[in-house]
Amino acid sequence: MMRSPAAFPSFGREVALGLQAAVRRWPLALALYLPNLVLGLLSALPIFLAGEALGQLGPWTARLAEGDLANTLIEFSALRQASPPAELRAAGGDLVWALLLLALGVLAQGTAYNLLAGAVLGRLAGDDDVTFGSAFRRWAGPMFWFGFLALMVVLLAGTLGVVLVALLPVDGSASLLVKPLLGLGWFALLNGWLEVARASMVARSDPRALRALGRAITLPGRVWLPAIVLWLLLGLVGALYLGLGGSLAVAVPGALALLAVAVQQLVAFAGAWLKLARLGIALGVARATAGPNLATSSASRRYTARF
Amino acid sequence: MPYPHRRLSALTAALLALCLLLSGVPSAAAQSSGPPGGPQSDVASYQIQVTLDPQSKQLQGSERITYRNPSADTLTELWFHLYLNAFRSPDTQWLRESGGAHRGFAAEEPGWIKVERLALADGGPTLLLPDGGDTAETNVRVPLPKALGPGQTLTLEATWTAQLPRVFARTGYAGDFFMVGQWYPKLAVYDRGHWDSEPWHANSEFFADFGNYDLAVTLPQSYVTGASGVRQGETANADGSKTVRYRAERVTDVAWTAWPQYQAVDRQMQAAGQTTQVELLLPASEAGDAERHLAAIRAALDAYGTWYGAYPWPKLTVVVPPEDAGGAGGMEYPTLVTTGSNGPTRGLPGIDNGIYGLETVTVHEIAHEWFPMQVQSNEAAEAWLDEGFADYLTTRLLGRLYGPDRSVLNLPLLRLGYVNQQRGVVGSAGVEQEPLAQPSWQFQSPYTYAATVYGKGSLALLSLQGLYGDERFTAALHHYADVWRWRHPTSADLRDALAQALGQNLDWFFNSFVFGRDVVDYQVGAITDGQATVERVGEARYPVDVRLDFADGSSRLERWDGQERSLALAGDGKAIAGVAVDPEERITLEINRLDNTRLEQPALAPALALADRWLAFVQMLLQLVGQVG
Ligand SMILES: [Zn+2]
Numbered sequence: 001m002m003r004s005p006a007a008f009p010s011f012g013r014e015v016a017l018g019l020q021a022a023v024r025r026w027p028l029a030l031a032l033y034l035p036n037l038v039l040g041l042l043s044a045l046p047i048f049l050a051g052e053a054l055g056q057l058g059p060w061t062a063r064l065a066e067g068d069l070a071n072t073l074i075e076f077s078a079l080r081q082a083s084p085p086a087e088l089r090a091a092g093g094d095l096v097w098a099l100l101l102l103a104l105g106v107l108a109q110g111t112a113y114n115l116l117a118g119a120v121l122g123r124l125a126g127d128d129d130v131t132f133g134s135a136f137r138r139w140a141g142p143m144f145w146f147g148f149l150a151l152m153v154v155l156l157a158g159t160l161g162v163v164l165v166a167l168l169p170v171d172g173s174a175s176l177l178v179k180p181l182l183g184l185g186w187f188a189l190l191n192g193w194l195e196v197a198r199a200s201m202v203a204r205s206d207p208r209a210l211r212a213l214g215r216a217i218t219l220p221g222r223v224w225l226p227a228i229v230l231w232l233l234l235g236l237v238g239a240l241y242l243g244l245g246g247s248l249a250v251a252v253p254g255a256l257a258l259l260a261v262a263v264q265q266l267v268a269f270a271g272a273w274l275k276l277a278r279l280g281i282a283l284g285v286a287r288a289t290a291g292p293n294l295a296t297s298s299a300s301r302r303y304t305a306r307f
Numbered sequence: 308m309p310y311p312h313r314r315l316s317a318l319t320a321a322l323l324a325l326c327l328l329l330s331g332v333p334s335a336a337a338q339s340s341g342p343p344g345g346p347q348s349d350v351a352s353y354q355i356q357v358t359l360d361p362q363s364k365q366l367q368g369s370e371r372i373t374y375r376n377p378s379a380d381t382l383t384e385l386w387f388h389l390y391l392n393a394f395r396s397p398d399t400q401w402l403r404e405s406g407g408a409h410r411g412f413a414a415e416e417p418g419w420i421k422v423e424r425l426a427l428a429d430g431g432p433t434l435l436l437p438d439g440g441d442t443a444e445t446n447v448r449v450p451l452p453k454a455l456g457p458g459q460t461l462t463l464e465a466t467w468t469a470q471l472p473r474v475f476a477r478t479g480y481a482g483d484f485f486m487v488g489q490w491y492p493k494l495a496v497y498d499r500g501h502w503d504s505e506p507w508h509a510n511s512e513f514f515a516d517f518g519n520y521d522l523a524v525t526l527p528q529s530y531v532t533g534a535s536g537v538r539q540g541e542t543a544n545a546d547g548s549k550t551v552r553y554r555a556e557r558v559t560d561v562a563w564t565a566w567p568q569y570q571a572v573d574r575q576m577q578a579a580g581q582t583t584q585v586e587l588l589l590p591a592s593e594a595g596d597a598e599r600h601l602a603a604i605r606a607a608l609d610a611y612g613t614w615y616g617a618y619p620w621p622k623l624t625v626v627v628p629p630e631d632a633g634g635a636g637g638m639e640y641p642t643l644v645t646t647g648s649n650g651p652t653r654g655l656p657g658i659d660n661g662i663y664g665l666e667t668v669t670v671h672e673i674a675h676e677w678f679p680m681q682v683q684s685n686e687a688a689e690a691w692l693d694e695g696f697a698d699y700l701t702t703r704l705l706g707r708l709y710g711p712d713r714s715v716l717n718l719p720l721l722r723l724g725y726v727n728q729q730r731g732v733v734g735s736a737g738v739e740q741e742p743l744a745q746p747s748w749q750f751q752s753p754y755t756y757a758a759t760v761y762g763k764g765s766l767a768l769l770s771l772q773g774l775y776g777d778e779r780f781t782a783a784l785h786h787y788a789d790v791w792r793w794r795h796p797t798s799a800d801l802r803d804a805l806a807q808a809l810g811q812n813l814d815w816f817f818n819s820f821v822f823g824r825d826v827v828d829y830q831v832g833a834i835t836d837g838q839a840t841v842e843r844v845g846e847a848r849y850p851v852d853v854r855l856d857f858a859d860g861s862s863r864l865e866r867w868d869g870q871e872r873s874l875a876l877a878g879d880g881k882a883i884a885g886v887a888v889d890p891e892e893r894i895t896l897e898i899n900r901l902d903n904t905r906l907e908q909p910a911l912a913p914a915l916a917l918a919d920r921w922l923a924f925v926q927m928l929l930q931l932v933g934q935v936g
Binding site: 048051052058066088105110113176272 | 651887899900904928930
């Protein structure tokens with residue numbers, strides 16, 4: 001299965017190798033899952049306290065836990081004129097804390113991901129002797145900078161895409177289907193492009209984030225179409241995961257809290273692994289686009305030999 | 308303006324009015340007299356011939372009116388509604404009050420009606436109209452050349468021209484679509500000693516006597532038509548037009564619609580032991596929702612008919628206006644209603660079927676076929692007697708069909724009940740203290756009007772239902788409908804009819820919420836030394852259940868009459884774990900339920916369940932963050 005070093009690497013083959021690496025090194029998903037769990041728990045603690053306080057005032061906590069949000073929250077419009085009981089004030093304070101921790105959690109999750117992504121990619125791409133710690137030290141800085149640039153790109157290009165989609169002359173119920181789909185498609189492409197840019201830094205051992213973004217834009221013509229199809233496909237998988245995972249987490253009755261927690265953790269871990277798989281695939285695309293001179297990295301040769 | 312009641316002498320009425328003015332207390336706390344002699348189903352009858360000019364959007368009409376003086380008084384004048392004049396120019400009273408818009412639809416083109424001739428029939432003298440019939444008024448006084456004694460009948464003839472507005476505030480055209488309502492010179496009501504001389508206001512609806520209508524509409528042959536009453540036939544005319552005839556009996560009005568593109572669905576329905584011919588008229592774009600409408604129509608005819616007496620007419624026409632004529636939607640006429648669609652979510656898989664907007668409007672409008680189309684209260688002076696009733700019927704029916712907690716929205720992650728929505732509307736509009744029985748035109752805004760008469764009105768009836776139970780209260784309302792069908796009841800008449808049927812004095816309820824400004828507000832006080840206290844914060848003394856929960860898992864339910872400011876409940880030696888006022892949430896008028904319950908110890912399980920839900924939400928959200936870039 002060895003190919004000529006002078007030939008262009010095969011797109012499909014490199015992508016498959018990347019995916020195989022994600023399967024083989026599945027424990028790497030823990031690195032992406034654990035921050036999610038810790039930040040989630042931090043924000044859930046004040047909600048638990050709020051639930052205790054609110055529960056002393058009637059069935060509100062149980063109803064909220066059962067997902068009956070609108071019917072329950074409407075009762076709070078009565079607060080306009082009444083002086084709220086102490087428990088309600090306490091619950092309100094807890095809610096503020098939870099929201100604050102959630103906002104901080106979003107920031108922390110983004111930061112953690114950017115710090116960890118290089119290490120994960122390094123392990124996916126590298127020799128067994130490239131440790132997680134050494135890859136982390138090598139890539140944390142460049143990837144943090146890349147994450148900042150990527151955020152700017154997402155904000156600018158994402159907003160532009162949303163505005164363009166909103167301006168499309170489609171009306172009625174069709175627009176409710178078509179516009180979100182187009183918006184999701186746009187974000188899937190954007191996301192795929194950014195992931196390949198990130199992966200190309202590790203694939204080429206090049207820590208320059210701006211250059212990585214440019215490289216991903218100027219993909220060789222032969223991989224454009226497969227890359228776009230792949231990114232849309234991954235976007236679809238991601239959307240399905242969020243939909244199904246969300247439904248599954250909600251489907252367990254609130255009364256069975258422990259079971260619900262367990263199911264949710266499985267779902268969250270599956271999500272983390274999905275992210276790992278995306279990084280592996282992005283690595284494959286980055287390699288496939290690298291051209292004959294740089295293409296067949298030592299790592300991919302090794303996978304070829306192994307599998 | 309407060310209106311006096313029958314059998315109050317003029318002096319008493321004047322004194323009462325003065326007292327009310329001085330005290331600021333709303334009208335009509337006086338005892339009503341009970342129903343007059345017999346049903347009044349044949350007071351004002353009309354034979355109307357009308358020709359539609361689709362180009363100019365004008366109507367040429369002639370009508371023959373037979374009017375029987377239903378009162379014990381001798382009448383020396385008549386009053387006529389000329390509703391379309393409300394849209395004559397931007398400075399009409401109606402358009403100034405409305406700010407030029409109605410339910411979100413703007414007034415774009417004028418409408419008006421000119422009466423060319425009004426005379427006693429068969430060569431009788433011409434009657435004098437203000438400004439020769441070309442007036443800006445919506446309600447005009449016409450002196451009679453000869454007094455009309457009690458029970459006497461007169462016949463009038465009128466010819467008139469009407470300009471329909473671009474569809475707005477229920478009536479008008481949109482391209483070649485026509486919804487024609489409030490469109491002909493129409494007699495006002497003489498009741499309880501006075502003419503209804505109030506002009507048409509932006510928040511006001513209508514009030515009319517019962518009678519029989521023969522309607523003949525001439526228009527191009529390409530048009531599909533629908534109208535109040537039963538279709539009598541159609542003749543082709545030599546000039547290429549056609550004339551369609553309808554007859555409606557024991558009704559207060561007729562409206563009609565015409566559009567070449569209507570699809571018609573006819574269905575014979577068995578409901579509440581009665582056969583009703585239902586005609587659904589809708590645009591092709593709405594055809595996919597036809598079965599949803601028909602199911603809602605059947606459910607409404609069956610439920611309302613079972614609760615308050617079967618639908619009394621042979622036919623019901625339900626109109627779904629086209630998309631560019633939304634201003635025509637959601638309106639009731641005798642034996643004809645207009646409804647609407649779910650709009651942008653139409654046909655959206657997994658979503659649209661869980662949004663009951665379409666059903667809500669359809670069953671609300673059909674509820675009006677009982678209140679006020681059979682029980683014709685004054686919709687302008689006491690709108691809650693028809694809108695509050697219609698929304699109450701809607702709440703009951705939708706709750707039965709879909710579940711009370713999801714009768715507005717029933718989506719996977721979002722559900723909302725109609726009662727809760729109304730509680731939210733009343734709370735957010737701040738109309739808890741608005742008396743229900745006040746004239747539509749005295750409300751501060753369309754929003755406070757709607758929140759009061761629809762929202763608080765239906766919550767009031769639901770609260771009574773909660774107090775007396777579904778069966779007893781349904782029977783009591785049925786009694787009210789039976790006594791006042793084909794008549795003109797007031798809030799006081801409703802009070803007396805309900806009191807009679809329930810065998811209870813309901814003055815406290817009506818004085819608190821219908822005529823007065825009281826609110827229901829209970830709260831739990833302290834739990835100390837084996838004793839719990841509940842308190843009445845609001846002025847209304849509403850009988851309420853109080854439940855004591857004990858540490859050993861048992862509980863005790865008591866009924867408190869709410870007369871005192873507080874009630875102490877002894878645990879009788881058992882440790883009290885919690886106390887709840889109105890634990891079944893029967894009093895939908897209760898303005899604040901957040902202080903109705905107190906537990907001594909926080910419950911762990913619901914808090915854990917809630918925290919887990921939050922955890923799930925946060926983890927999914929953070930995944931989303933992690934998925935990007
Ligand atoms: Zn209504």
